[in-house]
Amino acid sequence: MNFAQPSSVLIVDDEAGIRTALRVNFARNGWTVETASGVTEAARLLESKEFHLVVSDMRMPDGNGLEVMRSARKVSPSTAVILLTAFGSVPDAVQAMRGGAFDYLTKPVSFEQLEEAAARVMQPVKDAIRPDTSDTGSIVGRAPQLLRAISRARAASSTDADVLVEAESGTGKELLARFIHEASNRARKPFIAVNCAAVPEHLLESELFGHARGAFTGATTAKPGKFELANGGTLLLDEIGEMPLNLQPKLLRALQEREFERLGETRSIKVDIRVIATTNVNLASMVDEGKFRSDLYYRLNVIPLSIPALKDRAGDIELLANYFVEKFAAKLGGPAPRLSAEFVDRLNAHNWPGNVRELGNFMRRVCSLHPSVLLDADCFDQEFQTRTKAIPAAASAPLVIAGAPIRQLERVHLENTLAMTQGNRTQAAEMLGISIRTMRNRIREYGLPPRRYA
């Protein structure tokens, strides 16, 4: 099925006046417009033609906008859907985002607002590239899937709902969480991050909820937890899949009631926060395996967001490589080297299992070891070989035959790298461009002997 040309939009609303007004305005801006008066008619049109954009009212006599969105998804997952929700209806807005809407707008909607949202569907590039060289708040990229994630994050930021970001390690989950915070009306309040995998299990409860003086050995003073410190702002629960099962009921209650007690205290503390949780393991399968409570999963997953892996973002590898080169050059105070076409080809040919973090680390190494005006194929090869060379012949991992499952390849790559670093996980994680906790997760997942990789 081909897209109707040029930019095509389907307007779904039971009010004829709104349909006409939107038809006229979209057409004036060069869009090809079709309209439907309800869910059934919309479904019929969606089956006959593919649209770039669907703008649908949320509540209609024969159904709702979520059903229109489902019909669109079924035939064309790439069609963006903007839902128009009733003024002040937070549940509608949250439902729209949960259902995967590109954006939602609150009625009464001005055509300018709608055109602005629609423009993001069609011309998202300039919107997403921010020439900011600080470590936060700048999400570089223009791949459509990334832009969609950013748009959804922007839409989520104007609700107060909790968000769950599921994506591979190093794809920018924390960056997206900061983006949501900064775009929200909590921006002037604290953004507090807790890495659930990095805090030792026995300290996590007090880290999150605080403790009274004397609550446990070593608790010489009372201390507030991250929930309290984030009051008014946003709490990031990074690597939520690492939350121990015994702590999950207390976390669930804190999320539901926004109320908890410090360890060793009976007084309840109330907070006003937005929680963003991130994970690079599939939480739904952890629920199936009984490792994560389903009620907590559903409570966290109010607005699901995902970020595509770097290898699936055509064009972004070069863009990011240039961004990192400029960033390092700015730090060192010199001009940024250019990337030769061969260098870029080689970058594009690699599959970056550690995603943007791995690319950033690689570019930093290349820039510091090859101070030249042009980074060419040789620079790439030398640096890449240094990373992958010297896998000891004795490495116990078997050879991988072409066509073997990717996971097998990853396992072997991991084993080889760990063998190369004599089992030093931190060093191996740095080389692979993944975080130490991802390394820990993979070692566990693949059942590699933990003591060898201390």
Ligand SMILES: Nc1ncnc2c1ncn2[C@@H]1O[C@H](COP(=O)(O)OP(=O)(O)OP(=O)(O)O)[C@@H](O)[C@H]1O
């Ligand atoms: N689109 C991007 N533009 C610029 N920098 C990025 C982008 N994505 C990621 N980065 C950078 O890559 C590094 C890793 O990003 P981040 O920590 O947000 O990833 P993550 O998915 O949370 O990783 P992990 O799961 O390992 O915690 C950071 O230095 C971040 O600034």
